[in-house]
Amino acid sequence: MAPRTDDQHDLVTAEEAAFGVAPSLITNSSFFLDGPRDRENNTIVLVDPLSTGVMLQKRLFALGYKIIVVWSDRSQAPSREKHFVSSGFSKDCFAGIILHLGDDQIEETTDAVLNIATDIAAVMCGSEHGVLLEDAIAKSLRARGASLARSSGLLDRNTKVDKHAQANIVRKAGLSAVKEMLARTEEDVTTFLKSVADETPGAKAFVVKPQTGAGSVGVTFCDSEEAVWAAYHKILAGEHKAHCKSKYKHYSHAGVLLQEYLNGEEYIVNSVIKNGEIKTTAMFKYDKRPYNGAPFVCFSKEIMVLGDEPQLEEIVSYAENVLRAVNFENGAIHAEIMYIKGRGPVLVELNCRLHGGNGQWVQPANMCMGYDQLSVFMDVYLNDGKELWNNIPSRPVQALASCQQVKMRTHTGGTLKCVIPEQWARIEALPSYVSHTFGVQPGEQLIKTIDMPSVPGEVTLVHKDKAVLANDYETLNAILGEGIFEVESQA
DSSP, X not given: OOOOOSOOOSOOOHHHHHTTOOOOTTTTOHHHHHTTTTOSOOXXXXXXXXXXXXXXXXXXXXXXXXXXXEEOTTSXXXXXXXXXXXXXXOGGGSSEEXXXXXXXXXXXXXXXXXXXXXXXXXXXXXXXXXXXXXXXXXXXXXXXXXXXXXXXXXXXXXXXXXXXXXXXXXXHTTOOOOOXXXXXXXXXXXXXXXXXXXXXXXXXXXXXXXXXXXXXXXXXXXXXXXXXXXXXXXXXXXXXXXXXXXXXTTOSSOOEEEXXXXXXXXEEEEEEEETTEEEEEEEEEEEEEEETTEEEEEEEEEEEOGXXXXXXXXXXXXXXXXXXXXXXXXXXXXXXXXXXXXXXXXXXXXXXXSOOGGGTXXXXXXXXXXXXXXXXXXXXXXXXXXXXXXXXXXXXXOOSSEEEEEEOOOSOOXXXXXXXXXXXXXXXXXXXXXXXXXXXXXXXXXXXXXXXXXXXXXXXXEESOHHHXXXXXXXXXXXXXXXXXXXXXXX
């Protein structure tokens, strides 16, 4: 079987049929064949089309929509320029490209949009940076008389990005929430440590992380009070890639979250909401382990359905109650939830956007479930849910195949020379191998894997036989442990 490295996410091939995967709902949907040809509004405002946003952009173009890209002031210039090369669409393909300059410039950004087009069908967000700007533009366009299909409906915009605000809402709703404190001063740290000592004498496990962010960047496991202090000062100083003071400028004084350590199993619950009705489109179970001194490196995500584990019904019900508590009415969202024996599900955080990870979950989700969050989201926003929404269950109850999305990883850093051919041949020979992606090319810098941004690539394994998949996953982990990259080390 030839390797598939491109974005063949909308096609069910003979290869996929060999894994026992039935034709997807996507390819049979007239909505995704017809596009906007009979629609009055034909332009999409796409905010920060990075990560899964690249795939959203690709599908919108395939449907015949015109796209206005709006880059948020929280996006990075190198990522913006790289996008027009790596996505396969040059700047000339777009109806317009706008750089938003800040929260006080929303009227100017809206003017720029309307100067390009007035037939706006929807405002969509591609990645984490743009979730606040998406709502601001939609609100401003509606004030100018635009008849957009939907917006998220969150009453407090901070709920979209602030983990502390999310936990407080969940707690007030009577749902299980993480024990935490938002620290802005050293006195706050002292108070937190004292409260933990009073409540749980001898406790030595904590998590310290940024108030906002994504990709596990800056999330630090601490096994002592001294480690808590060190992590607090490091995050407050901005010594991590997603520091909240530069990404989320609306915080006048961002803080650091000090939390209890949740010792359990972590899950992702992908949902799409239409007028308050919730449909869970997929569930994933994380396999996270210590690696290179980092405590929570993701080794893989496994697609799950309700019958796979007894606690999954409880987890989905909890996730639905969380979404109702935060008043999320329309759009895509994914919740990260820890399940703790004897306590049940506890929210880690909500990400009020499409599942990220560069969209590498879309193809396996579609192969295993017959549909995916991205497609259902597009159906709701562009077609009022008349196609996919009406043809999928409210919860994932049956899978066509099983999947492990395995993260590549490396112990070494330096300039990448090549992927070791013999090792890669072993990976491609695995019975469940479907596809792979590389985030680093020869000549570029390879970084020791400690979080999501430093993952150098991904391998997708799919098979209808769970035993075959389990054996391949074990073999692949062994190969990755031996190493698959040849690196020129640097001092």
